[in-house]
Amino acid sequence: MPAISEAPSRVHVQTPRVFRPLLSPSRYKGAYGGRGSGKSWAFADLLIERCLLTPTRAVCIREYQVSLEQSVKRLLEDVITRWGVTARFSVKATHIETPAGGRIIFQGMQNHTADSIKSLEAYTVAWVEEAQTLSQRSLDLLRPTIREEHSELWFSWNPSQPTDPIDALLRGPSPPDDTVLCAATYRDNPWFPEVLEAEMAYDRDRDPEKYAHVWLGEYERHSEARVFRNWRVAEFETPATAIFYLGADWGYAVDPTVLIRCWVQGRMLYIDGEVYRVGCEIDHLPQLFDTLDDGMARQWPIRADSARPETIAYLQRHGYPKLRPARKGPASVKEGIIFLQSYDLVVHPRCRHTIDELTMYRYRTDPLTGIVTPQLMETTNHVIDALRYAVEQVRQAYTGAAPSAVGEQASYWRSGPA
Secondary structure: OOOEOOOOOOOOEOOOHHHHHHHOOOOEEEEEEOOOOOHHHHHHHHHHHHHHHOOOEEEEEEOOOOOOOOOHHHHHHHHHHHHOOHHHOEEOOOOEEEHHHEEEEEEEHHHOOOOHHHHHOOOOEEEEEOHHHOOHHHHHHHHHHOOOOOOEEEEEEOOOOOOOHHHHHHOOOOOOOOEEEEEEOHHHOOOOOHHHHHHHHHHHHHOHHHHHHHOOOOOOOOHHHEOOOOEEEOOOOOOOOOOEEEEEEOOOOOOEEEEEEEEEEOOEEEEEEEEEEEOOOHHHHHHHHHOOOOOHHHHOOEEEOOOOHHHHHHHHHOOOOOEEEOOOOOOHHHHHHHHHHOOEEEEOOOOHHHHHHHHHOEEEEOOOOOOEEEEEOOOOOHHHHHHHHHOHHHHHHHHOOOHHHOHHHHHHHHHOOO
């Protein structure tokens, strides 16, 4: 989080060295790298500063945006408050009115057509957050639309693949003229928070590949070995009538304890809640699970890893009587993964560990030949295991058989439920 002076009349922002190139006028400005690098804060500071200096009409964009929950709107509001300039901005429910008649709005590109995008032609700044998810169609619509004199296109993202449209555009062999690009990691952030320091160290010590991608901003490796390709991150509202499925996986000193919540709608499996902690004592588990939506987990059935019957018994005695062991079998892991692959998975942005695991979960690769094997990696699968347990009964309902006796029905699962 950037440091500022306290005097509202004269705001002095300390910009980390890595982001200082963004202060110069440029048609294209990009900041990419790993989690905790401060990319979003850098652009938020830049946008509020620009609004204070000159009348600005800005649009903040994501590929998918169903609501304003956890969008950059809240981040911008925090910057305005920290700078002590709330009197010069008017924060509305859907937008922010800025000095001298300016405005900041928030939109999802998936809602735009070639005609509707024309409504943005008068805007002078477009900031795309999570730009690695931006489709080629959206990028092609956006670039010629922001056309005012001295207008700028800003992009902040955590790289996924070099073939992603934003990487191909700004990091490819022929980036557009007048492009400024900054690569940043948590090491470049002088305000890197302690809570993220612990998570970074955990990934660094346990999973170097995940650490390189999530924290250092490197491209995903062995993309052909990815287990899950049928998922995306999107904001959504959970309906009041949703029937929840919950799953738990146990850990302690090294592995995390996980509780996951999901619900099903047709061919879609929505994941909207997670609890994740390393080093949780057994007598603290009830309080940990209570953090999921103010204790709602006490009211719903939970399927949990059967390897820890004493943990299950403890929770049953302490407010979780509906918690039951998952039914495992010789092929239950493989069958559970195939079943999850039969759905389109939609993950809420707040479920960060779920996103990490879906990104990094891999089939093993032969170190001698580079050939992808059918064997699943045994790391970065704690949320995945909890998710398998959560939908165990759904899987049995569709197959009509016990988990260990339905391997021959894998092709049915791949086609998904009707």
